[in-house]
Amino acid sequence: MLKLFKTSLSAFFLLSSISIAFAQTSITPSTPWGTWFIGTVQLPGGPKKWGGFAEVQARTNGLFSQYFYNELKGGVSYDLDKNFTVMLAGGRYATYDYKAVSEGTLTLEKRFWEQLIINQYLARVKFEHRYRVEQRWLESRDGTISYRNRIRYRLNGFLPINQKTVSPGAFFLSVYDEIFLNPKGPTFERNRLYAGLGYQFSKSLIVQAGWVNQTNYNPATFNQGVFTPISGSGKNNLVLNLTYRINRHKGKATSPAERLPSQPD
Template sequence: MRHRFVLAPGSLLGLLLLLAPAARAQTPLNPAQPWGSWFIGTVQLPGSPEKRWGGFAEVQVRTNALFRQYFYHELKAGLSYDIDKNFTALLGGGRYATSDYRDLSAGPLNVEARLWAQVVLTQYSSRLKLEHRYRAEQRWFSYRDDSTSTRNRLRYRLNAFMPLNAKTIGPKTVFLSVYDEIFLNLRGPVFERNRFYAGVGYQFNKHLTAQAGWIDQANYNLPAFRQGQFIPQNTSAKNNVVLAVSYRLAHRANAARPESLPSQQD
């Protein structure tokens, strides 16, 4: 049985107001950066009550300025298993490359290989849908100067969805999506990154969904002493326009699947 909640009419707005301060907890000390762009394309095979195995494949491209100055891409995929209809586990991996947009011919500045395990818990009310995602990552870096490094990271994301013209998210549904995600690193800085997203989406049919929104991503450095002066922790924040398209496959000869949340894989 799905979880049920009694919600006030302003629940989604209240949740947004609770999450937003985390994305702006510190004032950036570095010069303002230009708006960037994220383009995300995903093919997904969700699990089902009859066939619990699923998976996804995704490509993502980012630009330093709005729709120009390409510098970064991701290629990733994963295998999922529905433990029950509100609890999914996933094992994923990917390749991440960062370049200097001013000299792409020189090759990537660094290439990262990443492996992660995650669990996703979903909660449903009559309108508001909540998704809790917990992820543990292992990361391997190869830099242009032939040096290498490894890092571990923990992530937690709370994602809220609300359909606007229906009670559930399905074909021909307009919906809002808001999430906040924190990134933790035991080697420091412990609070490494905060990512806040707000957007609107439309599910065209049982397969195709598109979203457009805004991401504020803030990276935090470690406090340090330099030349006898204490440099406090500060944040380097960047705003980005996000355009995402997802195509959902279905198992053959499968019964109608319960409501599936259009969450982004990144």
């Protein structure tokens, strides 16, 4: 058992190391920390394999101050089997000037996406592979509307600390790295790296707190004989996440006992 735990722990920290190495650090380390607040209601797949979620999110430019951004989104999912889930979802994303929120949005985005999730249960370590294709409509304050596509991939690892599974009464570690790709270029648009600690109070209630670094990248340019390499600007944030799962009636559930506490965002 001890050997198995050590192997699982090594695999989890290997994921962490790969994620940190892959995600380049921000070139603006002096940027003040922000805060992400995430509240999610989930309906896991049941007897007929249909499920869904609804989520609200708010972000601040400073730590618990300078509100500037919110998200409202939801979707419908279908479990192909216990390890494969597809989803159709959409959302509304509003960005404000934190110094003048009352003046309205700087950018209002409406987004639709298709998603596939593949789960792996390897002893104590659990992995989630998430593939997403997004269609995005963005409207700026001056009325300009643009359309963009984007592809995202996230590798999320979980390690329960005091139990073998992520279930009621379990503390767990979560680490993920997500890349954002633009089909038209620049191809590598954004990287998001997260590490956090969570606790599952019951079958319904899960809380997580952690750190996320989101870095946006600008393409390399060659203008008038001057080459400018790829540059990135990033920001560290404190993440506070509350998830509530709607449990179906006893005796009717066919889903696996362990469900990974991944964040839909």
